[in-house]
Amino acid sequence: MNAQAPVTAKPSGAQNAVRFVLPVIVFAAGLAAWELVVRIREIPPYVLPAPSVIFLTLIKDWAVLSQSLATTLLTTLEGFVAASIGGVALALLFNQSKWVEYSLFPYAVVLQVTPVIAIAPLLLIYLEQQTAVVVCAFIVAFFPVLSNTTLGLNSVDRNLAGLFQLYGASPPQTLRFLKLPAALPYILGGLRIAGGLSLIGAVVAEIAAGTAGAGSGLAYRIAESGYRLNIPRMFAALLLLSLAGIVIYGVLALISHLVLRRWHESALGKEN
Amino acid sequence: MSDAKTSPTVEASLTALAVSLRGVTKAYDNGVMALGPFDLAVRKGEFISLLGPSGCGKSTALRLIAGLSAASSGTVRMSRHEGPAQKIGHGIGFVFQEPTLMPWTSVRENVRLPLKLGGVPKAEGRARADAALASVGLADFADAFPRELSGGMKMRVSLARALVTDPDILLMDEPFAALDEITRFRLNNDLLALWRSLGKTVIFVTHSVFESVYLSQRVVVMTARPGRIQADIRIETLEPRGEEFRTSAAYSDYCRRVSAALAPSYSGQSML
Numbered sequence: 414m415n416a417q418a419p420v421t422a423k424p425s426g427a428q429n430a431v432r433f434v435l436p437v438i439v440f441a442a443g444l445a446a447w448e449l450v451v452r453i454r455e456i457p458p459y460v461l462p463a464p465s466v467i468f469l470t471l472i473k474d475w476a477v478l479s480q481s482l483a484t485t486l487l488t489t490l491e492g493f494v495a496a497s498i499g500g501v502a503l504a505l506l507f508n509q510s511k512w513v514e515y516s517l518f519p520y521a522v523v524l525q526v527t528p529v530i531a532i533a534p535l536l537l538i539y540l541e542q543q544t545a546v547v548v549c550a551f552i553v554a555f556f557p558v559l560s561n562t563t564l565g566l567n568s569v570d571r572n573l574a575g576l577f578q579l580y581g582a583s584p585p586q587t588l589r590f591l592k593l594p595a596a597l598p599y600i601l602g603g604l605r606i607a608g609g610l611s612l613i614g615a616v617v618a619e620i621a622a623g624t625a626g627a628g629s630g631l632a633y634r635i636a637e638s639g640y641r642l643n644i645p646r647m648f649a650a651l652l653l654l655s656l657a658g659i660v661i662y663g664v665l666a667l668i669s670h671l672v673l674r675r676w677h678e679s680a681l682g683k684e685n
Numbered sequence: 686m687s688d689a690k691t692s693p694t695v696e697a698s699l700t701a702l703a704v705s706l707r708g709v710t711k712a713y714d715n716g717v718m719a720l721g722p723f724d725l726a727v728r729k730g731e732f733i734s735l736l737g738p739s740g741c742g743k744s745t746a747l748r749l750i751a752g753l754s755a756a757s758s759g760t761v762r763m764s765r766h767e768g769p770a771q772k773i774g775h776g777i778g779f780v781f782q783e784p785t786l787m788p789w790t791s792v793r794e795n796v797r798l799p800l801k802l803g804g805v806p807k808a809e810g811r812a813r814a815d816a817a818l819a820s821v822g823l824a825d826f827a828d829a830f831p832r833e834l835s836g837g838m839k840m841r842v843s844l845a846r847a848l849v850t851d852p853d854i855l856l857m858d859e860p861f862a863a864l865d866e867i868t869r870f871r872l873n874n875d876l877l878a879l880w881r882s883l884g885k886t887v888i889f890v891t892h893s894v895f896e897s898v899y900l901s902q903r904v905v906v907m908t909a910r911p912g913r914i915q916a917d918i919r920i921e922t923l924e925p926r927g928e929e930f931r932t933s934a935a936y937s938d939y940c941r942r943v944s945a946a947l948a949p950s951y952s953g954q955s956m957l
Contacts, residue, residue: 572785575753580774580802580850590801594789676788676830 462645467652470645478634478646482653485615485630488543489661492550492611497604499551500558508566508592509584525556529614533621546618546630553614554607561603565596598677601669608661616654631657702764703729703854703886704750709759710911711745718911719745722759725905725914729764729853732880732887734897734904736943738950742912743890744782747856750888751779764853773803778847778885780857784839786831786846792818793827796846803850817845820879837868841875848879854886862892873900874927881925894947898939899931906946916946 444464450456451463458466471478503521507514529549536545569592577587619632629637631650638646673679710721720742727733735743748754749761752775763775786795793814800810818824821841831839840860847855861869877900880887891897897904898920906916920939922930930936 570785572781572783573787575748575751576779576781576785576798577802578753579751579777579779580799582802586802590798591787594787597789676790676832 459642459644462648466645467648471649471652474646474649478631478650478653481629481631481634481650482657485612485619485632485654486657488546488550488615488619488630489612489657491547492554492614493608495547495551496554496558496607496611500555500603500607501562501600503555504559504562504566505588507563521556521559524552529553530617530621533618536618537622542622546615546622549618549621550611550614553617554611557606557610558600558603561599561606562596565599566592568599569595598669598673598679601665601672605662605665605669608665609658612654612658612661701728702762703727703731704764704888705760705762706746706750707760707762709746709749709756709761711742711749711754712757720749720912723913727886727888729886730884731903732889732901734889734891734901735907736891736894736897736904736947737907737912737915738909738947739892741907741909741950743907744858746912747779747858747888747890750854751777751856753779773799773805773850774852776850776853778850778852778855780840780843780847780855780860782859782862784831784836784843786839786842788831790830791827792823792829792831792834792842795831795842796827796849798846799850813849814845817849818842820848821845821875835868836864837872840864840872844876844879848883852885854888857887857889859890859892861896869896870931876900877926894940894943898936898943899926904943906943907950909950915950916943918943918946 448463448465451461462470503517507518529552532552533545533549536548539545540548573591573595574587577591582590615630616632619630620636623633623636631654634650635647635654638644638650704725704727706723706725708722708724710723711719713719723742723746725746735746737743745754749756750763752761763777786792787798793811796814796817797810800813801807805813815824815827818827821844823838823841823845826834826838826842831842834842843860847857861872864872873896876887887901889897889900902920904916904918904920905914906918907913908915918939922933922935
């Protein structure tokens with residue numbers, strides 16, 4: 414506990430700046446050290462490219478890389494949307510009927526615990542390549558949505574449920590006006606995890622797919638550049654993947670904040 | 686609920702009664718007897734308190750009356766509403782120990798909920814919700830969210846929601862137990878004023894001797910689990926009651942009598 418905290422009027426502003434500036438300083442220092450080591454030791458780019466070389470490669474190869482980025486993002490988006498709809502729908506189904514839940518839940522767990530990298534080759538045999546990649550993204554991403562939504566639907570306030578019962582609410586009314594709003598923070602939490610996971614699923618499946626094609630994703634670019642010892646391009650593609658992951662997380666976190674800001678504890682300022 | 690045969694004379698006397706419980710028991714699934722056998726008759730327009738140690742089944746009795754759970758044996762009877770249309774919530778308003786508000790929507794929407802579930806048109810529902818809010822002194826807070834209100838104000842919203850359907854019977858389950866004393870005194874006075882102006886039957890569950898004597902025309906003292914009636918004490922004083930009653934000799938005399946009736950319920954229990 415900081416004893417001075419209540420005295421200072423605005424600690425949060427300065428603290429936020431520090432929280433933002435510190436990682437940036439660490440990042441810049443790391444890049445500078447990297448650049449220096451590569452230059453002083455004269456390490457060739459096919460062993461370890463300097464950050465400047467990676468940046469130049471990113472610009473030079475932008476046509477190819479942006480194409481791949483679009484492909485991977487589209488796959489991720491398709492997998493994410495499928496996982497969101499599928500996860501929420503399945504959770505609602507489980508919530509309506511214990512029989513369905515008992516029958517199907519073990520299989521949802523099996524899908525979750527089996528490594529997707531091991532399922533991908535099988536899917537690639539039975540499905541078209543593009544479909545298989547989306548299915549992989551779906552498999553990885555849907556479970557957190559399912560389990561979080563289930564948790565949310567089960568966390569409805571007991572007295573509020575009693576109130577709905579007292580006023581003779583129908584099951585659709587209870588779902589729409591009580592269960593779904595009560596579960597919303599949990600659902601959004603699940604979606605936030607699912608966003609990053611669908612990117613991972615898409616990348617894993619692309620690597621497993623491996624074959625060349627016009628619309629090849631970033632993961633394929635990384636594998637291909639590895640075979641060709643084009644290490645700078647590998648790094649550039651990796652950088653794009655990381656940025657994509659950060660952006661996906663940021664967008665989902667922002668949506669979650671905007672939806673919950675008026676009522677949920679997680680979105681409230683610390684002054685409350 | 687099992688409907689025991691009632692004699693014609695009992696049937697006739699029921700017309701003046703708002704609520705009648707006969708030989709009611711409640712056992713939980715694990716076999717623990719929570720209540721009874723319990724007999725209670727509440728006249729229309731009466732304000733009665735159920736007073737007892739925690740865990741004596743007073744909340745259970747209230748939930749049975751509200752129809753939120755079913756009695757293991759015995760009969761629970763309510764006076765039928767004499768209007769042509771069935772009342773929303775069967776003419777019952779319920780106030781829980783916690784405010785039990787939906788955090789995701791505005792105060793007005795919280796109060797309108799019973800009407801919305803009962804199919805009242807939106808414009809009419811909003812007008813009635815605003816009127817109910819005005820009756821508890823919160824007309825200016827209709828657009829606020831529950832988290833922006835203090836504990837006492839939340840409880841007032843909860844009361845407004847119970848009143849918005851114009852119920853015949855108001856069931857209150859230790860509604861002010863979590864509030865500070867000053868807020869509680871104010872809400873006690875406001876509740877008495879509302880009761881005098883609206884003429885509702887009120888069944889008020891509390892574990893406070895002072896609150897029960899101050900508010901009610903009858904204090905029903907219950908034994909420890911399984912809850913039975915220990916004493917039924919009528920509080921007679923000049924109406925309307927106000928702060929001068931709270932400081933009168935008659936008041937402390939009643940409190941002494943009620944406390945004495947309550948004492949056996951605590952004998953043999955460790956006072957933690």
